[in-house]
Amino acid sequence: MSRIDAKFASLKATGTKGFVAYIMAGDPDPARSLEVMKGLPGAGVDVIELGLPFTDPMADGPTVQLAGQRALEAGMNLDKLLDMVRAFRAGDDSTPIVMMGYYNPIYSRGVDRFLAEAKEAGIDGLIVVDLPPEEDDELCIPAQAAGLNFIRLATPTTDDKRLPKVLQNTSGFVYYVSITGITGSAEASAEMVAPEVARIKAQTDLPVIVGFGINTPAKAREVAAVADGSVVGSAIVSQIAAGQPVEEILAFVKSLADGAHSA
Numbered sequence: 001m002s003r004i005d006a007k008f009a010s011l012k013a014t015g016t017k018g019f020v021a022y023i024m025a026g027d028p029d030p031a032r033s034l035e036v037m038k039g040l041p042g043a044g045v046d047v048i049e050l051g052l053p054f055t056d057p058m059a060d061g062p063t064v065q066l067a068g069q070r071a072l073e074a075g076m077n078l079d080k081l082l083d084m085v086r087a088f089r090a091g092d093d094s095t096p097i098v099m100m101g102y103y104n105p106i107y108s109r110g111v112d113r114f115l116a117e118a119k120e121a122g123i124d125g126l127i128v129v130d131l132p133p134e135e136d137d138e139l140c141i142p143a144q145a146a147g148l149n150f151i152r153l154a155t156p157t158t159d160d161k162r163l164p165k166v167l168q169n170t171s172g173f174v175y176y177v178s179i180t181g182i183t184g185s186a187e188a189s190a191e192m193v194a195p196e197v198a199r200i201k202a203q204t205d206l207p208v209i210v211g212f213g214i215n216t217p218a219k220a221r222e223v224a225a226v227a228d229g230s231v232v233g234s235a236i237v238s239q240i241a242a243g244q245p246v247e248e249i250l251a252f253v254k255s256l257a258d259g260a261h262s263a
Contacts (some may be wrong), residue, residue, distance in 0.1 A: 003096040003124045006174040008207045013129050019260035022049040024067035026076025039250040041095045044257030052101030059129045061213025063234040078105050082121040089122035100127040115146040125149035133165045140173045173207040188213035194226035217259030224263035232256050
């Protein structure tokens with residue numbers, strides 16, 4: 001059982017919805033980013049989603065794209081992300097970490113080497129948005145064999161014919177993208193999300209976590225109420241971009257987590 005599996009089993013046992021927070025590794029610089037990351041569990045975050053900056057982030061909106069640019073300019077790369085995870089693990093061996101990114105840096109590193117290093121550093125799962133299920137032999141299946149969850153995204157355009165293919169080798173949880181388009185571009189609606197979550201849950205026993213378009217505690221609660229939890233990324237990244245003190249960023253994250261947990 002991975003840390004992700006254990007976390008969601010624990011949440012289910014207590015009837016609590018989950019809260020996932022996304023930050024970009026190295027934004028605005030490695031030291032500050034690590035400070036924020038270390039504070040996330042204490043702010044109520046159940047799963048940390050850690051972005052690997054990439055030069056062509058096609059699924060990300062302007063807020064996350066700019067975070068990636070800041071991180072790259074500050075020298076963040078895959079090696080430093082792994083070091084960041086190791087530094088976090090030195091003080092926290094239980095909070096799940098999911099690395100979210102694109103396939104190019106992993107391919108450049110070599111899949112086998114990357115998976116061994118990711119597992120050793122303490123990464124629990126991967127979200128790689130530009131690898132469709134047809135390419136599962138590339139990374140998904142080797143990742144599962146190495147003990148890493150491979151988390152797939154489902155979207156409003158994932159129809160009933162496509163959904164079983166998307167779910168086929170998914171593990172950990174299913175990430176439902178509540179809106180069409182890029183991150184940070186619109187608001188999620190529980191009214192629209194609820195039937196889609198139900199449709200996915202009819203075909204899998206995995207938790208379904210909803211992200212994109214969630215930016216307030218009320219919205220985190222509203223969406224978590226119709227799913228197994230909610231994800232917030234751009235709204236947190238915006239706080240970091242504004243140069244807010246770390247304690248204020250974490251207070252904002254706690255308000256979001258409290259919202260999801262109260263659903």
